Amino acid sequence: MPRDNGRPPPAAPRGPGIRTDLRLIAEMVEPGSRVLDVGCGDGDLLDHLWHAKEVDGRGIELSMDGVHACVSRGLSVIQGDADTDLADYPDGAFDYVVLSQTLQAVRNPRDVLSDLVRIGRRAIVSVPNFGYWRVRFGLLLRGRMPITYGLPYQWYDTPNIHLCTLRDLGLLCDEMGVVIERSLILSRSGRALALDPGRLANWVGEQAVFLLRRRAAGDGA
Amino acid sequence: MDAPSPRGAAAVADRRPLTGHHVVLAEDRPMPLDNGAEIGPFSVAYQTYGTLNADKSNAVLVCHALTGDQYVAEPHPITGKPGWWSMMVGPGLPIDTERYFVICANTLGGCMGTTGPKEPDPATGRPYGLSFPVITIADMVRAQKLLIDHLGIRQLFCVLGGSMGGMQALQWAATYPEMVYSAIPIATSWRHSAQNIAFHEVGRQAIMSDPDWHGGDYYSRNVQPTRGLAVARMAAHITYLSETALHRKFGRSLQDRKVLSFGFDADFQVESYLRHQGITFVDRFDANSYLYITRAMDYFDLAMEYGGNLADAFRDTPTRFCLISFTSDWLFPTAESRAIVHALNAAAANVSFVEVDSDKGHDAFLLDEPELHRVLRGFLDGVAEHKGLGAGGG
Numbered sequence: 353m354p355r356d357n358g359r360p361p362p363a364a365p366r367g368p369g370i371r372t373d374l375r376l377i378a379e380m381v382e383p384g385s386r387v388l389d390v391g392c393g394d395g396d397l398l399d400h401l402w403h404a405k406e407v408d409g410r411g412i413e414l415s416m417d418g419v420h421a422c423v424s425r426g427l428s429v430i431q432g433d434a435d436t437d438l439a440d441y442p443d444g445a446f447d448y449v450v451l452s453q454t455l456q457a458v459r460n461p462r463d464v465l466s467d468l469v470r471i472g473r474r475a476i477v478s479v480p481n482f483g484y485w486r487v488r489f490g491l492l493l494r495g496r497m498p499i500t501y502g503l504p505y506q507w508y509d510t511p512n513i514h515l516c517t518l519r520d521l522g523l524l525c526d527e528m529g530v531v532i533e534r535s536l537i538l539s540r541s542g543r544a545l546a547l548d549p550g551r552l553a554n555w556v557g558e559q560a561v562f563l564l565r566r567r568a569a570g571d572g573a
Numbered sequence: 574m575d576a577p578s579p580r581g582a583a584a585v586a587d588r589r590p591l592t593g594h595h596v597v598l599a600e601d602r603p604m605p606l607d608n609g610a611e612i613g614p615f616s617v618a619y620q621t622y623g624t625l626n627a628d629k630s631n632a633v634l635v636c637h638a639l640t641g642d643q644y645v646a647e648p649h650p651i652t653g654k655p656g657w658w659s660m661m662v663g664p665g666l667p668i669d670t671e672r673y674f675v676i677c678a679n680t681l682g683g684c685m686g687t688t689g690p691k692e693p694d695p696a697t698g699r700p701y702g703l704s705f706p707v708i709t710i711a712d713m714v715r716a717q718k719l720l721i722d723h724l725g726i727r728q729l730f731c732v733l734g735g736s737m738g739g740m741q742a743l744q745w746a747a748t749y750p751e752m753v754y755s756a757i758p759i760a761t762s763w764r765h766s767a768q769n770i771a772f773h774e775v776g777r778q779a780i781m782s783d784p785d786w787h788g789g790d791y792y793s794r795n796v797q798p799t800r801g802l803a804v805a806r807m808a809a810h811i812t813y814l815s816e817t818a819l820h821r822k823f824g825r826s827l828q829d830r831k832v833l834s835f836g837f838d839a840d841f842q843v844e845s846y847l848r849h850q851g852i853t854f855v856d857r858f859d860a861n862s863y864l865y866i867t868r869a870m871d872y873f874d875l876a877m878e879y880g881g882n883l884a885d886a887f888r889d890t891p892t893r894f895c896l897i898s899f900t901s902d903w904l905f906p907t908a909e910s911r912a913i914v915h916a917l918n919a920a921a922a923n924v925s926f927v928e929v930d931s932d933k934g935h936d937a938f939l940l941d942e943p944e945l946h947r948v949l950r951g952f953l954d955g956v957a958e959h960k961g962l963g964a965g966g967g
Contacts, residue, residue, distance in 0.1 A: 408923075416928065423895065423925045424947050426955020430896075430914050430926035440918040 370396045372542030373478050376561050377450055380476050380534065381405060385447035388412070388471065390434050391454035395422035398429070410446075412437055435459045438467035446472045453559075455479050455521075456512045462524065469530055469566045478561040483517030483554040486540075501540060502558050518554045525564065531571060534563040591686045592650050593620045593643060598719040607709040607872075614695065617720050618686025619643050619678035622662060623670035625726070631962060632726045633668060634717065635677040636734030636741035638939075639866055640806075640858060642685040645677045646670070651857045660941055667950040672957075673730060680741075681716040682708050682866050684859035691792060691859045702861060703789035710737070710873045714744045721752070730962065731953065733757035735938035736905065737866070740873050743913070746894070747875060747886040755893040755956045757949065760902050760938045762909035763883050763916070764874035769904060772812050773867040776805030780860045789861050802860040803851030810850045815901040815934035819843060876916075883916035890917075893959070894924040895952040897945065899937040925952060 369375060374397045381387060383405040389398050392411030395418075401407035411429035413419045422429035430437070434451065435458050449472030451464070456479055458464045468475035480502045481487070490498030497507040505512065516524075518537075525532055537547045537557035547553045549560070598604070599613025606612055620643040625632060635645055635658065646662040648655060662668040662675055679687035682705070690705040721729065732745045732753050739761025746756045765773075783801030785791055791798060811819075823843040827833070830840065839845040879885040894917055898910040907928050917924040929944045931937040938945065 410923065416930070419925075419927055420944065420948060423927050423955075424951030426951055426958055428893065428923050428925045428955075430918075430924060431928060432914075432926075437915075437918070440915045442919060442921055445921040 370400050373452060373538065373559065373561060374400065376536055376538070376544060377452060377476050377478065378404065380561070380563050381407060381448055383407070386410075386445075387448045387450060388441070388446045389450045389452070390438070390468070391451060391457075392422060392427075392429060393418050395425060395427040395429060397450065397452065398422070398427045399425060402427075433458075434464045434467075438464065438471060441467075441471040443470050444473055448472050448474050448476055450476045452476075452478045453480065456515045458514065461514045461516075462528070465524070465530065465564075466528060469564055473565065474533070475564040476561065477521075477564060478559060479516065479518075479521060480512070480559045481518045481554065481557045482515040483519060484558050485555050486558075488555075500558075518549060518557055518560050519551075521562070522549060525562075529567040530564050531567050532562050532564055536561040591618060593618055593686070595619075595686060596720065596723055598716065598723060604712075604715055604719065606706050606712050606715075608707050610706045612681075612688070612706060612712075615681070615688035615716070616686065616692070617678050617681075617688075617716060619676060619720060620645060620647070621677075622646050622675040623673055625674040625724075629724075629726045630728065630730060630960070631673050632721075632724070632729050633673045633675045634721065634729050634732045634745070635662065635668070635675060636717070636732065636738035636745075637677060637680065638734065638736040638738050639809075639870065640854070640863075641738070642683065642857075643677045643679045644685075645675065649857070652853070657939060661946065661949070667946045667953065668733075672962075673953075676720075676724070678717055678720055680737075680866065681713045682862060682869065684862040685857075687716075689859065690789070690861035690865055700792040702792065705861070705865060707868055707872075708865060709869050710740045710744050711748065711878070713869065714741050714748060717741070717745075718749060718752070728752050728754055730960065731755045731757060731956065733759065733949075734761075735759040736761055736935065737870050739905075740870065740875075743875055743886075744873075746890060746892045747879070750887075750890045750892055753892045754960060755895070755952075757895045757897065757952065758910075758913070759897045759945075760899055760905045760910075760935055762905050763876055763886075763913050765871050766909070769812075770871045772809060772904075773871055775808050777864050777867060779804040779808065780864060783860075786860065789864075791860070797855065798860045799855040802855050802858065802863060803848075805860075805863060806854040806858075807847045807851040810847060812904045813934055813936040815903065815932055817901060817932040818934050821932075822846075883913070884919035887917055887920040887922050890920060890922050892922070893956055894922060895948070896924065896926040897938070897948060898926075898928045899931045899933070899935070899942075900928060901932045902935045902937065904935040 387407050387409045389411045392413050398409040401409050412432045414433045419431045449468045455461050486500050487498040535549045537545045537553040538559045540558045597614050597616050603611035603613030644656050645658045646656040664671045679685040682689045690701045694701045732742045734742050739758035742756045742758040746753045780801035783798035785796040786798035826842045828842045828845040875886050876883040896910045898907040914926045927948050
C-alpha cells in the first residue's frame, strides 16, 4: 500500500495523555507501522499512534457513539465487532492488531485470538486478571461476584462473559501455538511491575498486556 | 385536486440555455460504452464552487442522484428552489468551498444540459429519443473522467454522492483508483437489489403506458408523457421516505376537508403531497432520461464486473473510504453498506463506516441531519490532514 505523503501535525493538544494501558500498548508499536485497533472506543489510541508514531491505523468499534466520535476526529473506523468482523481480513494485513480490554467480552475468545495473530504479524492484547488477589478474596471472603476497580460491573450487567486469569490465557496461547513475546504485568494503579508472568504475577497483576505472535517453524515447542 | 396534469409540458421542451459551464467531450475519438457502442462528441453541463488550488489537489467531485443535477449549492434554474445539497456544500459547510474546489456534472443521459435522450443526435439533428444508447453507471463515470481530464485534474481529493451518486463514487474508486484519494459512498449499494429494480420497473411502465410517450418520440409532437412521469415519481418518492416519516408528517390527516369525500379526490394529505411531488417533478425532468437513468442503476453490479467477488474491485486500492448509511433507509439498507465494508476489509482497504440514526428514510442524505454533517466534516478533515492539504486549500 502506498504511504500517505502527509505528515501528522505535532501531537494534538489533548489533555494530559491517554489511559495507562493504552500508553503501554503504544510503546510496543513500531513507528510507521499498520495497526488495527479492535474495540477502539473513542479512538484515543489510534489518534495517539498517528500523532506520536505516524501509524497507519484502522479501528473497529461496536458502539455507534464511539464510531461517530472516531470518524468525526478523522480516524478510519468501522462499526462492527470482534466476533463477526475479523474473519474478512486477509492474513498478515497489519503489523499489529490491538485488542484492549475486550477479549473477555467477546463470544468466542479462542476464535478471536486466532484471528488476531492471523491478521496481524503481532497482536497486542490486554486483559483484566481474574486471578488478581482482590478478585480471589472478593469471592472467597464475601461469597459474591467480585467487583473491583478494573471489573466494576455487577454480575447481571457485566459485558465480561469470558473472564480469565493470566495463567488461563497463557495456557490457551500455548495450546494454540501462540508465542508470548513480551508481557507487562500492571498494578492496580496501572504501573508496570517488574515481574515475569508466573504465579506471583497472577496474584498481584490487576491486568496485563501481552505481545503475541503465531509460532513460526523455527520456534520449537 | 385532480390527477396530475401536464402543466409542465413546455418547461422541459423549452431549449433556453441553462446557467453554468458546458464542455464538449470525446471530440477526437468517441467514448466507448458498456453496451459495445460508442458515443461522442457529447456535451457535459457542470457547476463548480470554490477555487482550484495551484497544484490542483483540492478538487471534490459530487455525484448527483437519479433525479438530481449539477445545481448542488445554488438556486435551481427551473424551480428556483435551493440547491439539493446547499446545506452541505458552501463556505464553512462540511464540504467547505473555501477549502475545496467542488465539481458537479449533470450525468450522461440526464436532461439538464448533458447529452441525453432529449438532446439532438449530431448524426440526425433530431432528439435521440430511444436511439440514445442504453448506458451504465460505469459509462456515466467514464464521461465524468473525461471532464476531470479536461479540467487538468490528475487526482480528485474526494468523490462522493448519495444513492446513484454513491454507486458512481464506488465505480470511480474501482475503475480509477489512482485518481480517487478518498470516496464517500452514501446510502448506496454495490448492486441494485431485486426490490429496487422492481420499483424502477413500475416507474418505467407508468411512463411507457402514457399515450403521450409515443414510443419515446414525443419531442417532435411537442407533448410530454407527464402523467406517466408523475406517477413514476409518486411511486419512487414513497421509497425515499420511511413509514415513520410519512406518519409523522401526515398521519391520516385530511386535505382541505373535515369529512371523507367518498370519492377519489385527494382526501388525505399524503395523497395531495404525492400528487404535488409528481406534478412539480415533470417541470424539470425528461421522461426518457428517467427510463435511461433508472436502467443504468438496475444494471449496476460492481461485483459482477469483477468476477463475482466485490473485494476484487478494490484490490490494493489506495483510496480512503467512508461509507455512510441510515437506520431507516429501506431502499438501500445498512446491510448493503456493510457488505461493501466487508469487501473493503477483505481488500485491506482504508475504510470508515458509520450508520446514522435517522427516521427520515433514504432521503436522509439530502436533509438536515447534523450527525451526517459532523461525520462528513470529520472524515474530510482527517483525509486533508493525511494528504497534507492545508486549511486554505493549498
